[in-house]
Amino acid sequence: MPRIPEEELERLKREVDLATLVRSKNIELKPHGSKDLIGKCPFHDDDSPSFVVTPSKNLFHCMGCGAAGSVVDFVMRSDGVSFRHAVELLREQNPRLFGGEAAKRATVPKLESPVAFDANDHALFRQTLDYYRERLLATPPALEYLDNRGISREAIEAFRIGFADRTLGLRLPQKNRKDGAEIRERLTKLGLYRESGHEHFNGCLVFPIFDESGNVAEIYGRRMGKQKSGIYHLYLAGPHRGLLNAKAFESPEVILTESVIDALTFWCAGLRNVTCIWGTEGFTDEHLEAFRRRKIRRVFLAYDSDEAGDRAAERDASRLGSIGIDCFRVQFPRGMDPNEYALKVKPASKSLPLLIQSAKPLFSSKTEVCPDERDTRALSSFEELAANSLVAEEATKEEIPSPQANHAVKLAQLGEDHEVEIGDRVYRVRGLSKNASLEVLKINLRVMHEGLFHVDNLDLYHARQRNAFIVAASEETNLKIELLKRDLGKILLALENLQEKRLKAELEPKSSAVEIPDGSREAALDLLRDPRLLERILTDFAACGVVGERTNKLCGYLAAVSRKLDRPLAIIVQSTSAAGKTSLMEAVLEMMPEEERIKYSAMTGQSLYYLGESDLKHKILAIVEEEGAEKASYALKLLQSEGELTIASTGKDDNGRLKTEEYHVEGPAAIFLTTTAIDIDEELLNRCLVLTVDESREQTQAIHALQRDADTLEGLRLKIERKQILDTHRNAQRLLRPLHVVNPFAPRLTFRSDRTRTRRDHVKYLTLIRTIALLHQHQRPLKREGSLEYIEATLADIEAANSIAHEVLGRSLDELPPQTRRLLGLLQGLVKSIGEEKGIDLDQVAFTRRDARAFTGWSNTQLKLHLDRLEDFEYIDSLRGTRGSSYEYQLAFDGDASSGKPQLMGLIDLEKLRYDTKFTGVDGEFAGQAEKNTGPKRPKNAGCPKPESDASRSSSGGSLEVYRNGHNREASLEILPAVAGS
Structure with missing residues (x-):
């Protein structure tokens, strides 16, 4: 019998008041200390009180005899009952039951008897x-x-x-x-x-x-x-008597099971005309007499599908047939009983009637009919129940030409199923599309003939499974074995042909190329060859209804173009709700070809791993809300960093054994996300360019004006032109080739290196340059180096990338208080003055706090406060001097202190890059590497008091490397006016 649940025991021990229970035994309890009660112990001769009850814990203990425990222990000792009996007494919660003499085994029940002693x-x-x-x-x-x-x-x-x-x-x-x-x-x-x-x-x-x-x-x-x-x-002892569910015999058709629970399974499924025998040997004369007396016409033997059940079915069918009752064997999967089958094949209200309908005849009372034949009209009640439980499926039959020359074979497709009609036999084929190899042909096959059917799973390539299906189908449908064998051969050839065509089509590389009409091609080429291509893109954005957001639109467009590179850019558009981040994403995506973009609203943790191997390759992966891809953030980071995804997962082979399968998804892919989150995952932030939507009042007014203009005649005209603009951009994107981009200016470029994060920011900057060059590929000569084809980036590409990088990767001076920002401008003047005086580059100038105090006229306290703030915000760098000397500073900011726009510090001055290019040539060696370019060196006293490493000099924002290789300042100043206008 089951144990008493621990929860119930704890509840009894907690809720039954021990003190009240003790007092009900006529034991007087008095206060003992501040928390306890004390009285005379009922379990031993106690002259002086030693029985202590602690109400707060609901426990007792006797200091004399050592008895202790809870309310259950007290009842067991005082009433002399067992543990379970004590629990039952406490369940009743009746104090009058707790009387009696202590420490004696009770023989009079404390609980009320459920039976009357004088009942018959x-x-x-x-x-x-x-x-x-x-x-x-x-x-x-x-x-x-x-x-x-x-x-x-x-x-x-x-x-x-x-x-x-x-x-x-x-x-x-x-x-x-x-x-x-x-x-x-x-x-x-x-x-x-x-x-x-x-x-x-x-x-x-x-x-x-x-x-x-x-x-x-x-x-x-x-x-x-x-x-x-x-x-x-x-x-009960003795022979079996009685009948379960006597009402079942009111029907002319009765279901007979081996056990009570099997019978109740049919009853609960809606088949109420069911009864049972008492085990495989429990068919009694009382059963036989009941079937004879009630004139039952048909009995469906739903015994277990095992040897004992088969023997019992044959024996009982013989006995019932002797009194003129037709018997049918209900077929369950081997080893199953009705209850197990109903629990596995749900709902039972549908599966069990179908089994009754397809029951196999065991004995027929009609001597003129073959024992293997069956009067299907006899199952009218069960057929009606089965028909009501089936869901009608409507499908438009699409005729598929049969591979057979015999036109008697009709093959039609019904959704994912196929139907084969051969004469008066109809075969339904299910699961053909699940086969992934030409070596297997596993299907679910059902044959129907004159209301009789047989259904089973089999592999048509296995002769043993085909033979088993043929034999079973012959028994259940009364069709000849030879006829079924011929039918199955025709079905095999027809399905084999279908599967071969399907697998061949799936294995063929899917071409995503879209044919572009000649007129559309010319319009797309005109766009790509436009010298002012970036301005043209912004103009088209405005014509499509996207106002403002100049840098965001251009950056988003370039990020989408970067999908054709080996390391594309990733974008996160950050703003508050309803600010327009999704509109910006939609505007960019609409200009990209449909076949090269994938958009999701949300993603699960491992969804990306199970895409097709090349589904993401050089595509745009757009996710509407970053929160919707939170579970897939790890996969997105890997896709951005590694350019591919790989996962090992367990599966089963054809024999059901576990095996490890590897899934591989190729990249790269340009990732486009939007988010309303204020704090973005730092790892994701490092990998993406973050765009912030303009939420100013002026931008809102401009959007309102555009929305109003959309209702005018001009707005209707623009709406019609919008489709043509989008088609032109999509075709232009299709004409872009994934070429290699060489940047001959790359060794001369500079970037900040004071933080590790700039390692990834630097890659974003270089990728931005490559993307702009790739977009202009139809305006660049195509160069070859052996079998390698490439185009080269120009100074114009770098200039455009710098303007975008300043806003996207830079910082705004609005983060500084006005007085600190004013000091930054004064320090720029101080550095310029020192540089001119010593003849060195500005990025090599070092100054002390005394120099700043003398130049600005500020007090020491005021100057110290604002210098510390500039150092915290990384606008100046602190250089610790030698022992005993004062601090020295270098100016890390090389932008415009009067501008409030974001600025990226550390980028090379484009005029210096133009000068260096003019002087040495794009393809030439650095100045100083050839003897003709050598010249006087930098003055010995120039530079900082404390020497710097090459790494820090190259990252400090200037052209130190260029000048260190041979250009002295005087030569530079002589040549610069001559090339400035070029």
Whole structure:
């Protein structure tokens, strides 16, 4: 029997007041200290009080005899009952039950008896079963067991199911009492008790069987859980009597099962004309007489699908056939019983009627009919029930030409299924598309003929499985084996041809190329050859209804173009809700070809790993909200950094064995995200360019004006032109080739290196230059180096990239207080003055706090405060001097201190780059590497008092490397005016 749940024990120990319980035993308790009560111990002769009760803990202990425990322990000691009996007493919560003399084993029950001692045998049966039913409703594990077996509460009420939890004896007097001896002896004679004094159905679910008068004829007990004895089924002693569900015999067709639970399974599925025998050997004369007396015409034997069930079905069919009853064998998968099948093939209300409809005839009373034939009209009631449970599927039949010359074979496609019609036989094929190899042809095949059918899973390439299907289908449909064999051969050839064509089409590389008409091609080429291409793109954005956001539009467009590079850019558009971030993304994506962009609203953690191998290669992956891709953030980071995704996952081979499969998704892909989050994941932020939407009042006014203009005639005209503009840009994107880009100016470029994050920012900057060059490929000569084709970036590309980088990668001086920003401008003047005086570059100038104080005239306290702030914001760098000397500073900012726009520090001055290009040539060596370019060196006293490393000099924002290789300042100043205008 089940254990008492720990939760219930704890509740009893907590909720039953121990002090009240003790006082109910006539034990006086007095305060003892501030928390306890004390009285005389009822468990030993106690002259002085030693029995202590602690109400706060609901515990007791005796300082004399050592007795201690909870309310359960107190009841066990005081009433002399068992642990379970004590729990039952506490459940009743009735203080009058706690009287009596202490420390004596109680033989008079403290709980009310569920049976009347003077009741007759039938009444005693009913009262006991009523008590078992009450115990079932109060025992959650028993109810859960029935629920897991699919037995509904309706069935519990209808069949009066109960549970014997061994508490009946606790409510009966012991044998040493007259009443106890008499009632226990009567229960033993009825079979409810054993000679040992234990309940016969102890721990069993109890299913009573009643006769026509309503008296108990039989009781079936089913043990729950695993039993060491191996005994799960119990009955009353003696021969089996009675019939389960006598109402089933009111129908001319009856379902007969092996066990009670199997019968209740059909009953709960809506098939109420069901009864059972008492195990495989439990078909009684009473059953046979009931079938004969009620004139049952057909019996469906739903026995277990095993050897014992088959033997019992053959034997019982013979007995029933002898009295003129047609018998049919309900076919379950081998080794299954009705209950197991109903639990696995859901809903049972649909699956079980179908099995009844396809039951195989075992015996027919019609001597003029072959035993293998079946009168399908006899199943009208079951067919109606099955028809009501099926979901009608409507499909437009698309005729598919059969590979056979025989026109009698008709092959049609119904959604994902196929239907093959050969004469009067109709075959349904399901699951053909799941085959991924030409070596297997696994399908779900159903054959129907004159209302009879057979369905099974098989591999048509396995001869043994084909033969098994043919034999079983012949038995169930009465078709000849040779006919079925010919049909299956035709179906195999037809499906083989279909599968071969499908797999061949899937293996062929899918070309995403779109044919561009000649007129559209010329318009796209005109766009790509426009010398003012970037301005043209911005103009087209405005014509398509996107106002303002100049840098954001251009940056988003270039990021989309970068998908054709080996390391594309990634974009995050950040703004508050309804600010227009999604509109910006949509505007950019609409200018890209449909076949080269993928857009999702949300993504699961591993969704990217299971895309096609080349589904993301050189595509744009757009996700509407970054929050929707939070679970896939790791995959997005890998895709951006590594350019590919790989995952190892377990699967099963054709034999069902586990194996490791590798999934690989090629990149690269340009990633486009939007977010409303204020704080963005730092790792994702490092990999992406962050665009912030203009949320100013002026921008809102401009958007309102554009929205109003859309309702005018001019707005309608622009709406029509918009489609042509978008088509032109999409075709232009299709004409772009993924060429290599060489930047001959790359060694001369500079970038800040004071933070590790700039390692990735530098890559973004270089990629921006390559993307602009790639966009202008139709304006650049195509060069070759062996089999390698490439184009070169120009100074114009770098200039355009610098203007974008300043806004996207730079910082705004608006983060500085006005006085600190004013000091930054003064320091620029100080550095310029020192540089001119010493003849050195500005990025090599160092100054002290005294120099700044003398130049600005500020107080030391004021100057120290603002210098520290500039150092915190990384606008100046602090250089610690030698021991005892003062701090020195270098100016890290090389922008315009009067501008509030974002500026990226450390980029090379484009005029110096133009000068260096003019002087040495794009393809020439650096100045200083050839003897003709050598010249005087920098003055010895120039530069900082503290020497710098080459790395820090190259990252400090100037052209130190160029000048260090041979250009002195005087030569530069002489040549610069001559090349400035070029």
